[in-house]
């Protein structure tokens with residue numbers, strides 16, 4: 001692992017370790033992936049103009065976000081299907097993480113829950129209640145996914161969820177999303193959610209002056225995000241619209257950013273343009289995949305290949321089919 005010094009090193013290692021369909025699912029953006037590239041390139045277009053002769057012998061990067069103290073303004077974005085990269089789906093243990101495989105089984109640290117609003121509102125509310133009871137401190141409502149974006153590699157690979165992660169359907173993710181997630185979501189639903197929880201609500205997926213309307217609805221924060229360019233191709237890079245959103249918000253709530261953040265100077269640029277903190281998505285997945293580098297690789301009947309640990313990685317043993325295969329007995333508890 002010593003020769004991995006930057007995110008692209010980890011990505012290259014992950015590309016070798018992960019099954020192709022999994023790597024492609026993680027890496028892909030929508031359509032021609034113009035926005036995917038632009039999210040990263042935008043950080044090169046903006047330059048840092050450093051001031052000098054400031055005492056930097058002791059630097060404190062900590063901050064308070066929504067009443068929680070963070071050691072630095074870098075948080076982990078919600079990325080689905082982390083268990084395709086590692087069976088626990090949660091390595092390394094980040095300070096802020098808002099996705100893992102049960103709501104209650106989160107790691108320590110500050111936990112924020114990412115929520116999609118389902119057609120079944122009771123289901124959505126039950127997730128909110130579980131998050132409240134499990135000690136989550138905020139809800140990120142994703143507002144840019146009325147339907148799943150079209151990712152060409154997923155279509156080419158006929159990407160399906162592996163059986164041990166299945167949502168109960170033998171179909172692609174986009175079919176699941178179109179059946180489950182409510183595409184009629186509107187500003188009224190933001191008010192509805194605010195009325196049903198005391199937790200701060202952050203809208204994830206705002207790129208425009210919609211931010212003003214969000215603040216009028218009483219949201220507690222805005223995450224400037226284009227979903228890692230996985231939804232609409234051709235939208236601007238998040239860094240390029242950050243100032244516009246910050247201006248529209250005019251200090252009435254926090255503004256965060258994700259999309260293309262790959263190194264410390266990217267973080268500085270986002271903060272300089274008004275973000276309070278940034279979130280990183282894919283880099284965490286590459287790190288997660290590299291931690292599993294010593295797994296043996298097995299063929300799946302589906303045609304996909306999944307990393308296989310040499311012993312049950314769960315504490316306590318997970319008793320699922322994947323772990324059973326460690327013992328060579330498919331379909332029985334380990």
Ligand SMILES: Cc1cc2nc3c(=O)[nH]c(=O)nc-3n(C[C@H](O)[C@H](O)[C@H](O)COP(=O)(O)O)c2cc1C
Pocket residue numbers: 025026027039077078079080081114142204225226227228229230258259260261279280281282283
């Ligand atoms: C594999 C993958 C799965 C994702 N799943 C979700 C999700 O379930 N919900 C969500 O709101 N955003 C999801 N996102 C978007 C991320 O939260 C985040 O906006 C994006 O990854 C940030 O861009 P970056 O990957 O360039 O850092 C996902 C992103 C990736 C790469």
Ligand SMILES: CCCCCCC(=O)C(=O)O
Pocket residue numbers: 080116145173177180227230
């Ligand atoms: C309710 C499950 C939705 C998974 C969506 C995954 C996602 O957002 C992605 O970008 O992929």
